[in-house]
Each structure stands twice: as structure tokens, then as C-alpha cells.
Amino acid sequence: MSINVKPEVLVWARESAGFSVDEAANKLGLSDSAKSSAVDKLLIIESGEKQPTRNQLNAFANLYKRPLLTFYLAEPPKAGKRGHDFRQTPERRGQRENAILDALLRDVRVRQEMVRDILLDDDSFEQNDFVGSVNIANGVDNVVQAMSAKLGFDFTDLSARKGGPDDLFKRLRTAAESIGIFVLVLSDLGSWHTAIQANVFRGFAIADKTAPFVVINPKDAKSARSFTLMHELAHIWLGQTGVSGSLSTDVPTNKNAKIERFCNDVAAEFLLPDRHFRDHTPDFHKADVEAARDAISLIASRWSISEPMVAYRLQRRGELTTVTYQTLRGEYQNRWLAKIKRDKEKKKTGAPHPSILKQYSLGHAFVEVVYRTVRENSLPHTKAATLLGSKPGAVEPFLKRFEAKRGSYVSSLAGQV
Numbered sequence: 001m002s003i004n005v006k007p008e009v010l011v012w013a014r015e016s017a018g019f020s021v022d023e024a025a026n027k028l029g030l031s032d033s034a035k036s037s038a039v040d041k042l043l044i045i046e047s048g049e050k051q052p053t054r055n056q057l058n059a060f061a062n063l064y065k066r067p068l069l070t071f072y073l074a075e076p077p078k079a080g081k082r083g084h085d086f087r088q089t090p091e092r093r094g095q096r097e098n099a100i101l102d103a104l105l106r107d108v109r110v111r112q113e114m115v116r117d118i119l120l121d122d123d124s125f126e127q128n129d130f131v132g133s134v135n136i137a138n139g140v141d142n143v144v145q146a147m148s149a150k151l152g153f154d155f156t157d158l159s160a161r162k163g164g165p166d167d168l169f170k171r172l173r174t175a176a177e178s179i180g181i182f183v184l185v186l187s188d189l190g191s192w193h194t195a196i197q198a199n200v201f202r203g204f205a206i207a208d209k210t211a212p213f214v215v216i217n218p219k220d221a222k223s224a225r226s227f228t229l230m231h232e233l234a235h236i237w238l239g240q241t242g243v244s245g246s247l248s249t250d251v252p253t254n255k256n257a258k259i260e261r262f263c264n265d266v267a268a269e270f271l272l273p274d275r276h277f278r279d280h281t282p283d284f285h286k287a288d289v290e291a292a293r294d295a296i297s298l299i300a301s302r303w304s305i306s307e308p309m310v311a312y313r314l315q316r317r318g319e320l321t322t323v324t325y326q327t328l329r330g331e332y333q334n335r336w337l338a339k340i341k342r343d344k345e346k347k348k349t350g351a352p353h354p355s356i357l358k359q360y361s362l363g364h365a366f367v368e369v370v371y372r373t374v375r376e377n378s379l380p381h382t383k384a385a386t387l388l389g390s391k392p393g394a395v396e397p398f399l400k401r402f403e404a405k406r407g408s409y410v411s412s413l414a415g416q417v
Contacts, residue, residue, distance in 0.1 A: 004051055005051060005052060005057065005071050005072070006048075006073070006074060006075065007045075007046055007047055007048035008075065008076055009070070009071055009073055009075065009076055010045065010046045010052070010060065010071070011046050012076035013060060013064045013066050013070065013071065013076075014046070014060075014064060016064070016099055016102070017063070017064040017065060017066075017096070017099045017100075017103075018095040018096030018097070018098065018099035018100070019063070019064070019096065021039050021042055021043060021046075022039055024042060024063065025037075025038040025039045025041065025042040026038065027063050028042065028056070028059050028060070028063060029059070030042055057071055065099075065100070065103040065189055065194070066103075083105075083204075083205075083206070083240075083241035083242035083243065084240060084241065084242030084243075084256055084259075085242060085243055085256065086235075086240075086242045086243060086244045086245070086256050086257075086259060086260040086263075087201065087243060087244060087245030087246075087260075088245060088248040088250065088252075088256075088257050088260055097196065097197075097200045098200070100189070100194050100196055101196055101200055101201055101243070103189055103194075104186065104187075104188070104189060104194075104196060105204060105243065107189060107389075108184070108186070108204065108206070108213065108215055109206070110386065111213075111366075111386070111387055112182075112206050112208065112211055112213045114383065114386065114387055115182065115211045115213075115366070115369055115387070116208060116210045116211040118369060118373050118378075118379065119210050119211055119369075120210060121378070125210075127209045127210060128179070128180045128181075128209050128210070128212060129209070130146070130150050130179070130236075130237060131207050131208065131209045131212050131236055131237070131239055132207060132209070132237075132238065132239025133146070133237060133239075134146060134237050134238060135238065136238070136258070136259065136262050140262070140265045140266055140269050141269065143234065143237060143266050144266055144269045144270050146237065147230075147233060147234070147237060147266070147270065148270070150179060151172070151175040151176065151179065151233075152175060152178075153171070153172065153175050155269075155270045155271070155273055156273045156275075156276055158276070158302070158303070161302070161303050161304040162304075163304070164304050165222055165223040165225070165226060165304045165305060165306070166222060167304070168226050168304040168305070169222070169225045169226045169229065172226055172229055172230065173229065173363065174364075176214070176229065176233060177363060177364060177365035178365075180211075180212065180365075181212045181213075181214060181233070181236065181365075182211060182212070182213045182214070182363060182365055182366050183214045183216065183229065183363050183365075184213065184214070184215045184216070184361060184362055184363055184366065185215075185216045185217075185218045185225075185360065185361050185363070186215055186216075186217075186218070186361055187217045187218050187219045190389055195219060196217065196219065197219050198217050198219045198220035198246070199245070199246060200245075201217055201243050201244065201245055202216075202217050202220055202224075202228050202231075202244055202245055202246060203215060203216055203217065203228045203229075203231060203232040203243070203244045204232070204242070204243045204244070205232040205233075205235035205236055205240070205241060205242065205244075206241050207235060207236050207238070207239045207240055207241045208241075212236050214229065214232040214233065214236065215232075216228050216229055216232070218361075221306055221308075221336055223300070223304075223305060223306035223307075223309075224305075224306045224308065224309060226271060226304070226305055227267050227268075227271060227305060227306065227309045228244075228267075230266065230267035230270045230271060231244060231263045231264060231266070231267040232244065232263075234262070234263035234266040234267060235259075235263055238259065238262075238263070240259060242256075244260065244263070247264060247308070247312050248260070248261075249312070249315060249316075249322075249325065264312070265316065268309070268312065268313045268316065271303065271305050271309065272299070272303055272305065272309070272310065272313045274317075277299055277302075277303055277313070278299075281295050281298055281299055282294075282295060286318070286319050286320050286321050286324060287321045287323070287324055288324075289324050289327050289328065292311075292314070292320060292324055292328065293328060293331075296310045296311055296314070296328070306332075307328075307332055308329060308332045308333075311325055311328050311329060311332070312325075353401075355397075355398050355401045355402075358388065358389070358390070358398065359402060362388070366387075367388075367402055370384050370387050370388060370399070371399050371402055371403065374395070374399060375399075381395045381396065384399075
């Protein structure tokens with residue numbers, strides 16, 4: 001049975017997903033025949049000469065990461081809001097990678113809006129006044145102080161850095177969630193096939209006073225997650241919604257670049273306070289790569305953050321030459337790529353239960369909202385499934401596991417994901 005679909009919607013869905021006609025025809029499983037090629041078959045459908053079957057339409061929806069109902073629209077929808085694109089670095093990001101990112105951000109926005117509606121239905125809920133409460137003119141130090149006070153986290157206290165980067169991220173994430181910020185660790189649409197690498201995006205913030213959201217890309221180094229979290233929290237305090245990329249030392253040339261630089265500086269000061277982080281660290285000449293490398297390793301270990309972040313901080317302070325910084329940055333990047341390669345070659349064994357992975361990804365605060373509203377019979381399992389990114393039948397088993405081990409998943413998994 002064929003379905004009446006507007007040709008321009010089919011073309012839009014393919015192009016917005018980042019596929020050429022050749023790529024889509026191959027991914028859809030279309031095959032060449034004596035009469036026409038696979039590409040010709042797809043073009044015939046996209047031109048409107050032939051309507052797709054229901055099975056073909058389902059294949060389009062799965063490949064292009066669009067809801068099935070999208071294909072029944074009278075015309076292509078307007079471009080969705082990504083927010084500001086704060087990404088400054090020159091790494092190549094293809095149309096396909098950005099299309100998957102847009103799909104992920106659409107999914108996050110759907111969840112955020114659902115959580116927002118749930119919170120607004122609660123008569124006792126109060127708006128988060130810290131969202132959009134500062135601006136760049138306040139200066140880095142004042143913003144850091146405001147964030148530290150609200151989060152209840154003394155950024156100058158070295159004892160709060162005990163346990164390493166995983167423990168620091170857990171503490172900061174817990175502090176953010178305790179004041180009403182939902183912190184998700186996501187990089188795909190539920191399948192490793194759609195995983196988005198860190199050079200495409202590192203974080204995303206939705207600066208909403210009711211349900212502020214932060215998304216951290218787990219494809220980045222675990223030791224870098226605290227920096228990304230604090231960077232995105234700075235966007236929340238500024239009231240700026242948008243997607244962020246890798247660090248850049250280029251001089252800002254536009255408004256978004258200036259905001260991104262400011263958020264980097266806020267995160268850097270919060271995690272490496274200017275008056276303290278160089279204590280008990282040997283001095284070195286800013287052109288001495290070997291001495292700088294040793295000092296950076298010591299600082300990173302002491303303050304539980306990544307070496308690239310320390311190098312960035314020192315470069316911004318003028319303690320590394322451009323050549324020294326670029327040399328070290330290249331070393332760290334190559335080391336990270338080598339680790340990724342080794343991890344892929346290792347046979348994965350003893351993987352955590354999917355429910356544990358899901359709670360870690362969504363965060364305790366997010367799952368708590370779903371759990372509470374389902375148990376209050378104000379959220380049906382179908383909508384809960386949308387929030388959790390699962391099938392309706394999987395909702396109750398997941399919530400029962402959460403109920404049995406309330407709050408233990410994130411802490412038990414922090415070092416494994």
C-alpha cells in the first residue's frame with residue numbers, strides 16, 4: 001500500500017539528515033535492477049512519480065531520525081532552534097554530523113519541554129532566579145563567586161577535589177541538580193551508530209528559568225567533563241541557550257565568540273582558582289615544553305581536571321608561548337586518539353546493566369521527576385517512555401530498579417562511563 005507524501009518533504013528530510021541521494025539509497029537498502037538503479041528508484045519517489053510504501057516510509061523515518069508523522073506534513077517544517085552556535089574551533093563538521101546533532105538537540109528539547117510542563121503543574125514550584133542573573137559586564141570573578149555561592153561548592157577548597165576527576169564531576173553534577181538544573185550525559189539517539197564525537201559538540205545548555213538543562217558529551221575525556229559542565233553552567237547564569245564546541249585560543253571576533261571565551265574563563269577560574277592553583281608548583285620558562293608538561297601533570301592531578309584544561313589556563317595567563325601550548329595540545333590530542341583506538345580494540349566485558357547506563361545518562365534529578373509523576377498517576381507510561389527514551393513496556397521495570405536502589409546508580413557508575 002502506497003502513502004501520499006509530499007515530495008518536497010521527502011527531499012527535505014534526506015537533506016536535513018545530511019545524506020546525499022547515493023548515500024540514502026544505499027542506507028535504505030534499495031538495489032539496482034535491470035530497469036533502474038537504486039538511486040533512480042529513490043529519485044522517482046522523491047519526485048512524486050511514485051509514492052512510498054508504508055515499509056519504505058518507516059525506513060525513511062528510521063534513517064533520517066524523524067517521527068513518522070513528519071512525513072505527512074503539507075510542507076517541510078521551518079528549521080528548528082538550535083539556540084546560539086557558540087562553536088569556534090575550525091575542526092571540520094560535515095552536514096551529516098550536524099544533522100545528527102540537530103536530531104539530538106530536538107530530542108533533548110522535547111524532553112525539556114515535557115519536564116517543564118510537569119514542573120509548572122506543581123503549585124509549590126518556584127522559578128530559578130539564577131538563570132540569566134548575570135552578564136559579561138559583571139566580570140569573571142563576580143560570576144564565579146555567584147555560582148559558587150548558589151551551588152554551595154567552595155571552588156578554592158582543594159579538599160573538594162579528592163578522589164579524582166570522576167568524583168569531582170559527580171560532586172558538581174549533584175550540586176547543579178540540587179538547585180534545579182538537569183544535567184544529562186548524552187551523545188547519541190539511543191544507538192552507537194548515531195554517536196556524536198566531541199569535535200562536533202562538547203556541551204549544550206537550555207537557559208530556561210523553569211527547567212534549565214545541560215547536556216555533556218560523554219565522547220570527550222572523562223577528566224574534561226567538569227570543565228564542560230562549568231562552562232555550560234556559565235551559559236545558564238548568562239541566560240544563553242546554545243551549543244558549545246572545543247576550546248579556542250583565537251581572539252574573539254564576534255558576540256558569540258566573546259560569550260564563549262567568557263564562559264571558558266569562568267569555568268577555568270572555578271576549577272583552577274587564579275590565586276591558588278599554582279601554589280607548590282615549580283616555576284618554568286614559558287617556552288620550556290618539558291618543564292611545562294611536568295607542571296601541568298602535577299596541577300591536573302592535584303585539582304582533578306584534565307591536562308588540556310590546565311594548559312589552556314596557563315596559556316590564557318600568558319605562562320605558555322603559543323608554540324608551547326600548541327605543541328602540548330597536539331600531544332594531548334594524539335594521546336586521546338590513541339586511547340580511543342585502544343578502547344575500540346578491547347573486547348568489552350561486564351558492561352553495566354542498561355538501566356544503570358540510562359540513569360547515569362539522564363541524571364538522578366531527571367529520573368526522579370519521571371518516577372514521582374508516574375507514581376502520582378499524573379504521567380502515563382507512554383509519555384514516560386518518551387522522556388526516558390525507551391519503550392512503554394520498559395518503563396515500569398526501569399522505575400522499579402530505580403526505586404530499589406534510589407540514587408545509587410550514578411555513584412556506582414561514575415568511573416565506568
